[in-house]
Amino acid sequence: MQAIRLKIYQQTANYRVPVSHEFRESYPLPPYSTVIGMVHYLCNFTKYHPMNISIQGSSNSTTSDFFTRYEFKSGMKFEHSRHQLNAEGFGISRGIGYTQLLVDVNLILHIIPQDQSEIQMIYEGLRHPREYPSIGRREDLAVFESVKIVNVERQKLEDGDYDIQYASYIPQSVIDQNIINLKDSNGGSLKRGTIYELNKDYRLVQTRKGKFERRWNKIPTIYLSNYQILEGKECLFDSDGYPVFI
Structure with a gap:
């Protein structure tokens, strides 16, 4: 199969954890839904196009910034003493x-549309985006350093373990295949990384007359860094040797 591989740089970014409010915590990498939303917007898709996403990346540090927060309660009347x-x-x-x-x-992103005939269309949409792209907040501008169509195929490692350069989101289904070897900075074994249930796509469900809400498809995922793919194990790689986790 084929994929579009994006190499992206962002000076700053916040990939907001949905349950964080007063302090808007960030995921370490953008979740699947954020990348899928960016692709759909830049390609001007008006309905959902099924796709798989592989997400890897790194950041140098974290900091914090202020934002203006607005709060209201449905039906609460204005009061000079409490409202601005x-x-x-x-x-x-x-x-x-x-x-x-x-x-x-x-970031290293692999975008694999379920309909492989859409590869060229998505490539053109990302190669010539209709506006300056962002990932996370609107102001989190993204520099597309490389946009490339690559082949993705399953390969068996024959010449030793493979050290992964970037931290990655790895679906639990891949972890269960026992192809990943975790280790800390001292070479000691680690059982697993940070567990997330990441939003991917959603369906609209009617809750009452005329009212709908999003029901998200959540992917059990492990965030890993400093790890290896074991010799003798099989994994998906693109044509330039980058691993792909879907």
Whole structure:
């Protein structure tokens, strides 16, 4: 099969953890839904195009920044003593919050559309984006250093273990295949990395008359760094030797 591989640089980025509010914590790498949303927007897709995503990357450090936070409660009337904004008689509070920022982010993304005939269309959409791309927040601009169509195939390692250069999101289904060897900086064995259930895509479910909500398809995923693929094991690699985890 074929994939579009993106090499991306971001000076700063926040890939917001959905349950974080006053302090907007970031995932270490963008989740699947964020990358899929970026692809759909830049390719001007108006409906969902099924695709698999492999995400790897690194960042140099983290910092924090302020943001303006607005809070309101449905039906709460405006009160001068507690609200800063009056929205047609309803009260909105305005304050500050904090955002965690990753600094000097480098990403390796593989985009594998289920319909392989869409490869060229997605490639052109990413090679010539309709506006300057961003990943995470609107202001988290993304420099596409490389956009390339690559072949992806399963290969068996014959010449020793393979050291992975970047941290990666690895689906639990890949971990269960026992192809990954974890180790710490002293060479000691580690059982596993950080566990996430990452949003990928969603369907709309009607909850009551005229009301719909998103029901997300969540992928059990392990975030790993400093690890190897074992000799004698099989894994997906692209035509330039980058591993692919889907």
